[in-house]
Amino acid sequence: MKLLVAVKRVIDYNVKIRVKADKTGVETANVKMSMNPFDEIAVEEAIRLKEAGAAKEIVAVSMGPQGCQETIRTALAMGADRGIHVLTDIALEPLAVAKLLKAIIAKEQPGLVILGKQAIDDDCNQTGQMLAALMNWPQATFASKLKLTAETAEVTREVDGGLETIAIKLPAVVTTDLRLNEPRYASLPNIMKAKKKTIDQTTPEALDVNVQPRLTTLQVTEPVKRQGGKKLGSVEELVDKLMHEAQVI
Amino acid sequence: MTSLVVAEHDGKSLKGATGHAVTAAIAMGGDVHVLVAGAGCRAAAEEAAKLDGVAKVLLADDASLEHGAAEEIAALVLSLAKDYSHLVTPATTFGKNFMPRVAAILDVAQISDISAVIAPDIFERPIYAGNAIARVQSRDPIKVVTVRSTAFASAKAGSGNAPIDTVAVPASSGLTRFVGNAIARLERPELTAARIIVSGGRGMQSGDNFKLLESLADKLGAAVGASRAAVDSGFVPNDYQVGQTGKIVAPELYIAVGISGAIQHLAGMKDSKVIVAINKDEEAPIFQIADYGLVGDLFQIVPALDAELAKKLANR
Numbered sequence: 001m002k003l004l005v006a007v008k009r010v011i012d013y014n015v016k017i018r019v020k021a022d023k024t025g026v027e028t029a030n031v032k033m034s035m036n037p038f039d040e041i042a043v044e045e046a047i048r049l050k051e052a053g054a055a056k057e058i059v060a061v062s063m064g065p066q067g068c069q070e071t072i073r074t075a076l077a078m079g080a081d082r083g084i085h086v087l088t089d090i091a092l093e094p095l096a097v098a099k100l101l102k103a104i105i106a107k108e109q110p111g112l113v114i115l116g117k118q119a120i121d122d123d124c125n126q127t128g129q130m131l132a133a134l135m136n137w138p139q140a141t142f143a144s145k146l147k148l149t150a151e152t153a154e155v156t157r158e159v160d161g162g163l164e165t166i167a168i169k170l171p172a173v174v175t176t177d178l179r180l181n182e183p184r185y186a187s188l189p190n191i192m193k194a195k196k197k198t199i200d201q202t203t204p205e206a207l208d209v210n211v212q213p214r215l216t217t218l219q220v221t222e223p224v225k226r227q228g229g230k231k232l233g234s235v236e237e238l239v240d241k242l243m244h245e246a247q248v249i
Numbered sequence: 250m251t252s253l254v255v256a257e258h259d260g261k262s263l264k265g266a267t268g269h270a271v272t273a274a275i276a277m278g279g280d281v282h283v284l285v286a287g288a289g290c291r292a293a294a295e296e297a298a299k300l301d302g303v304a305k306v307l308l309a310d311d312a313s314l315e316h317g318a319a320e321e322i323a324a325l326v327l328s329l330a331k332d333y334s335h336l337v338t339p340a341t342t343f344g345k346n347f348m349p350r351v352a353a354i355l356d357v358a359q360i361s362d363i364s365a366v367i368a369p370d371i372f373e374r375p376i377y378a379g380n381a382i383a384r385v386q387s388r389d390p391i392k393v394v395t396v397r398s399t400a401f402a403s404a405k406a407g408s409g410n411a412p413i414d415t416v417a418v419p420a421s422s423g424l425t426r427f428v429g430n431a432i433a434r435l436e437r438p439e440l441t442a443a444r445i446i447v448s449g450g451r452g453m454q455s456g457d458n459f460k461l462l463e464s465l466a467d468k469l470g471a472a473v474g475a476s477r478a479a480v481d482s483g484f485v486p487n488d489y490q491v492g493q494t495g496k497i498v499a500p501e502l503y504i505a506v507g508i509s510g511a512i513q514h515l516a517g518m519k520d521s522k523v524i525v526a527i528n529k530d531e532e533a534p535i536f537q538i539a540d541y542g543l544v545g546d547l548f549q550i551v552p553a554l555d556a557e558l559a560k561k562l563a564n565r
Contacts, residue, residue: 016512017377026381093358094349120493122376124361129319129349138320138424141346144487154428159342160441160496161432162488166318168425178477178494179487214358218371218384226519228538231531235554238525239561241541246523248502249445249469249562 001111001148001170003046003055005080006101007039007062009071010121023219035071038116040078041176044183045146046114047079054148057081059108063100065089069199076194077186083199084108088211090204094122096211098130103207105135110171112153117142117175128175138168142177250279250369252335253307255326257343258285258293265442266339266396268403271300273396274337275404276366280304282333284416286325288315294413301407308413313421317343323350324419330355330391334369340395341441348395357389364400378493378516398441399499399520433488435472437463440491443472445502448491448518451478452507452528452547459485461551462506468558474498476508492517507547510535527551 011017011026012034018027035043049055060075062068063086072083086100105113118125132139140146140155144163147154148170156165158177186194204211232238242249252274257264267283274281281302285294286309294308307329313321326347330336336351338344340362352359364382365373371386372394440446447466449459459473466473474496475489491498493516503521508514510526510533518524519538526539527550536542543550 011377013513017380019381026377095353095356095358098353118494120378123374123378123493124359125345126349126352126359126361129346130353130359132319133323133350133353136422138422139346139350140425141319142342157342158487159430159432160488162430162486163432164316164430165428166425167428169423172424179481214387214389215360216386216388218386220376220381220383223375223379223382226524226538228524228540229536229542230540231536231542231544235543235550235557238541238543238554239557242502242523242525243561246502246540248523249558 001055002057002059002108003049004059004061004105004108004110004113005042005046005075006113006115006127007043007060007071007075008036008119009033009062009064009068010036010119013037013120019220019222023221025217025220033067035074036116036119038118038176040183041178041180042114042116043075043078043080044181045176048181049148059084059110061086061101061104063088063092063097072199073194074186076197077191078184079190082197085199085201086204086207087201088204090211091213092211093213093215094124094126094130095214096209097127098134099209100204100207100211101131102134103209112148112170113173115173115175117177128173132173137172139173140166140168141175143174144177144179146174146180250334251332252277252279252281252337253329253333254281254283255322255336255338255344256283256285256293256297257339257341258287258290260287260290261292263293263296265403265439266341266398268300269398269401270337270339270396271302271404272401273363273366274335275302277335278369279334282307284309284326284329286314286322287317288312296406298411298413299406299409300404301409302404303409303411306411306413307416309416309418311418314418316427318425318427319347319350320422320424322347324422326351327354328419329416333391335392335394337394337396340397344395348393352393355391355393357391357393358387359393359395360385360387361395362397363394364397378513379519397497399497433486437466438470438472440472440474440496440498443500445469445471446474446498446500447471447504447506448474448476448508449479449484449506450476450508451482453479453484456484465551465555465558468555468562476511476514505535505539506551508535509533510538
């Protein structure tokens with residue numbers, strides 16, 4: 001079985017983001033970029049499936065500007081076999097990404113597509129579900145455990161009240177939650193090897209997909225800041241403040 | 250202009266998040282209808298009919314809807330979508346699961362996790378784990394929206410008496426099958442609905458030590474939560490997790506015990522009205538957003554706080 005994993009290039013999760021003064025977005029110039037953490041989990045899961053003999057080939061796809069090549073190289077260094085880069089400077093919304101993935105699926109015919117449940121920049125949590133709908137495939141979102149057979153995937157999902165297990169017919173879409181696995185670091189030899197792996201480049205035009213945004217961002221602002229920092233001396237003082245000053249107990 | 254709110258429920262009653270989504274839908278203008286989809290869920294539909302501001306309830310009752318599978322719920326919502334200007338649901342794991350399928354088939358953008366309604370086509374939503382707020386305008390004919398519960402008050406269960414119409418359910422896709430679940434039976438309030446939350450982090454050192462927090466919680470009528478570090482360490486199950494990737498909460502009082510205050514945790518609780526931090530590291534980032542901080546060993550402070558609360562609250 002062939003596995004397709006989607007990887008997004010985002011501002012590194014350790015970077016404290018800055019909103020631009022003109023309110024058009026957040027500062028991305030000279031900011032460290034990395035693979036979306038949930039997508040790392042997706043790559044790791046694909047590699048484990050391959051190592052367990054449940055999959056033969058892993059194709060990593062990323063979409064966006066030239067820099068996405070680095071993100072694909074990271075996936076290749078972890079253990080993906082080859083990459084596909086959809087080159088565009090248009091800021092892609094989840095629906096556009098889902099349509100592009102659909103076009104790639106038509107060529108690649110994977111048995112399973114694994115994506116992160118959400119990207120940590122736009123926090124949308126949409127792409128996997130949208131792709132599944134466009135393909136008329138079943139989906140298993142927020143996966144914390146994945147068992148694959150030739151025709152089905154049994155997936156344990158993290159839901160609000162606890163865990164839920166479903167069985168879905170393949171081909172299907174799975175999106176990863178945090179506890180599915182702990183992604184590996186690429187070893188130096190594997191990083192060197194990854195430089196020789198192929199990355200095919202294509203464009204939305206070549207895939208015949210209209211990726212014009214549907215939403216207009218009117219402004220991006222900083223959230224209201226909290227005033228904290230007051231320290232108290234004793235639990236008696238704390239209980240007194242909670243009862244009489246804040247009046248919350 | 251009419252909005253359809255897709256309700257989250259457990260068959261017998263509505264989940265709290267539904268009431269918040271109704272309030273957001275009312276803010277979008279026009280009539281509000283509520284869809285209750287499930288198996289044997291008339292009681293939840295009757296509850297929805299009483300909510301203030303609800304003009305009509307649609308009841309879809311079919312075995313295929315019992316477990317709220319995204320494939321089935323999405324197909325049902327799509328069969329009703331043409332009559333609506335807005336499709337709205339809570340941004341819970343239920344809503345997040347099916348709603349993007351609806352948006353994709355309608356070929357429209359989804360606006361996820363909105364925190365404010367500025368106009369019928371303009372919404373605000375947090376991005377970058379709440380470290381920025383984006384105001385976006387949708388040009389699509391149907392607005393597909395998920396709602397952050399903590400940003401909207403809950404619609405009141407009033408004297409409403411909206412009619413309940415039964416709607417036809419599309420044939421099941423057969424793509425997905427429910428195998429089982431492990432849903433925690435809580436003796437305490439649910440995190441997202443609790444007025445007070447006591448949360449523990451890595452500093453708790455073990456799952457056993459969470460008993461200290463449970464005792465505190467029981468005195469305050471509070472829910473018990475945890476940071477990602479505590480969940481990843483196996484102290485408590487995943488459904489305890491508060492944070493960017495766990496639950497987003499905004500109670501009246503949030504007591505953070507042994508939690509340092511990683512960005513991803515703050516993203517899930519910084520809209521709480523009053524925040525108390527108990528931590529031995531006085532440089533911990535949690536203190537920067539806490540209204541009241543106590544620096545010291547939590548294994549001394551928490552039992553002392555427990556005793557003080559027992560004393561003070563007993564007099565009331």
